[in-house]
Amino acid sequence: MGAVNTSTPAPILNISTYKFVTLVDPETLRAxxxxxxxxxHLKGTILLAEEGINLFLAGPADGVRSFVAYLRTEPRFADLAPKESWSATTPFLRLKVKVKREIIRMNHPSIHPEAGRAPSVAPAxxxxxxxxxxxxxxxPVVTLDTRNAFEIDHGTFVGTIDWRISKFSEFPQAVLDHRAELEGKTVVSFCTGGIRCEKAAIYLQDIGLDHVYQLEGGILKYFEETDGAPGWQGGCFVFDAREALGAQLTPLRADAGTPPVR
Incomplete structure (x- = not known):
């Protein structure tokens, strides 16, 4: 459905991916x-927790693909399918590999995506x-933005539900406060790459809401497969020096891309 880009890609390959899978040895994996x-020669962030892996990395294409191939030799990561975009420079200043309590913090230990996902809906x-x-x-279909308010301000679906949360751990209470907005509708939760809306959709199901879906692959996959049409307005905030990507998965600002030296 998306347009075919026949131009030569920029030299730096950016990837993002995650997987909810039990990791009993996150410290060993970290090293x-x-x-x-x-x-x-990659830069970016890899987060590991007992619940899985979440990563955002960038570097020369050969190096990125070599790292992904290495990841896939581990049976738990064999089916990882990173989302890709290109940039003129590396948008990260350094490489960070961290072990955390959650790869995306929700503070709801009863939510276990590995035990069973909520239904997903493909971008098309x-x-x-x-x-x-x-x-x-x-x-009737409503889109529910599970991201933080400052991310949403860069762009979102037209008419989306936006509860102005400042961190994802506020999402469960926001749902309880606004549950009536969702009753009787098909609810599609979404986020940048899929990780937050995966937990969000499970929570929506757990409190008894019917007809709940997560957007498969998040906004970045929606851009990749539909060029953002219909329904998207603005850009998608990303947590690196590119700041926000347009529907063609390129930075909206011409001067974006190189992180400041700190």
């Missing part, structure tokens, strides 16, 4: 991944629903 990523299907104004059963 291994740190060594391989550094050897491949959501685009069709937004264009026709309802899902395939005729039910």
């Amino acid at each position: 291994q991944l740190q060594g391989n990523a550094a050897a491949n 299907v959501l685009a069709r629903w937004l264009a026709q104004g309802h899902d395939d059963d005729g039910r």
